[in-house]
Amino acid sequence: MSLKYAAIRASFELLWLTGMPALFRLLSRSRGVILTLHRVLPEEPADFSPNAILQVQPDFLDYCIERIRDLGIDIVSLDEALERLAEPRKGRSFVVLTFDDAYKDNLRHALPILRAHEAPFTLYVPTAFVDGVGQLWWQAIEDIIARQEAVAFTEDGETEYVDTRTLAQKREAFDRLYWRLRKLPEPDRLALLHEFTAAYGYDLDKQCRELIMDWQELRLFAGDPLCTIGAHTVNHYELAKLPAEQARSEMSQSVDVIEAQFGLRPQHFSYPLGGPLSCGPREFALAAELGFRTAVTTRPGGLYPSHLQKLTELPRVSLNGYFQKSRYVDVFASGGLFTQLGRFMG
Structure with missing residues (x-):
């Protein structure tokens, strides 16, 4: 919390x-x-x-x-x-x-x-x-970070690998990605979301059908x-x-x-x-x-x-x-x- x-x-x-x-x-x-x-x-x-x-x-x-x-x-x-x-x-x-x-x-x-x-x-x-x-993007990024021991963040053409092994690391990674998505214009947010979910084989449409x-x-x-x-x-x-x-x-x-x-x-x-x-x-x-x-x-x-x-x-x-x-x-x-x-x- x-x-x-x-x-x-x-x-x-x-x-x-x-x-x-x-x-x-x-x-x-x-x-x-x-x-x-x-x-x-x-x-x-x-x-x-x-x-x-x-x-x-x-x-x-x-x-x-x-x-x-x-x-x-x-x-x-x-x-x-x-x-x-x-x-x-x-x-x-x-x-x-x-x-x-x-x-x-x-x-x-x-x-x-x-x-x-x-x-x-x-x-x-x-x-x-x-x-x-x-796109229930807030749940998608939680799901991905929850199951990964590290995630890749790409910004300005640079890729950074972020550890997500511990609970604290997962929370920090989630907050970082969540607020980056929140602050982007909607077209850029959607592009980043699709790039991130595709990298981890996460099906946004399937998730939507399962939850809604x-x-x-x-x-x-x-x-x-x-x-x-x-x-x-x-x-x-x-x-x-x-x-x-x-x-x-x-x-x-x-x-x-x-x-x-x-x-x-x-x-x-x-x-x-x-x-x-x-x-x-x-x-x-x-x-x-x-x-x-x-x-x-x-x-x-x-x-x-x-x-x-x-x-x-x-x-x-x-x-x-x-x-x-x-x-x-x-x-x-x-x-x-x-x-x-x-x-x-x-």
Whole structure:
């Protein structure tokens, strides 16, 4: 775990011990929280699992839903959340559950829990992933580094061989490659990704088909009345790195594909990665121009009535795999608290 996440965990412990989540829920004007989830898996992560931040275990999801309701907080759809924001003096505070990327494990492990609790949720779908041709690059580089004792990094025509025998070396190599990919323009990122995965015989399309629901599976998931389907672009590119017209196309085409598949036009959108490097004022304006009712980021914070004036830049709180302790759920459910923590956690 990085120093950043260790510091956040220490903060969670202190906040819980001092009773701050309850105080913030009582005094804050925050009406609710949108929670972000990705994967729901029963297995414990391996020692080297930098993407474990994106997964929670089914028992933890089950407990979260129970605990949120025990706190007197309702679990509602995005549309109902907007209604409650418009009438801030009516109704209880709320949590919205959202899932990104359409992982198969959502169907296998999350949906039965959501059904058992009758908990509404939103699933944001990157359509190329469901077509089986997406690049889940963050998982690919983890998989390769996990099984290698050394990896080759090529930059400016020079190749460097990096030891990855120890856990610390693997983590260092992952962080180095991850941030290099994040900082590259999308065409350069894709070229480097394909070069790196090809060198180790890693099949990106096969990985995508193994991890992500196909359209038939997605119909089972989306057919549940608890589910709201949202758009998440076509290729899961960081929109801020794209020319404006390509960014617009990524957003609008994903809506067209989902409408063609399901006969409904998504009203809600999630920006891939969702942080300051990935989306900003230009993307927020594009989402509004394209007619989305809401669009969500990954910037942490609670929801306030003032968010009705900026519905295409909504905050979310990540239900992070590094923080699967029952006492932390009280912290996750406190929107006002996360608004204060937002700068530190972003």
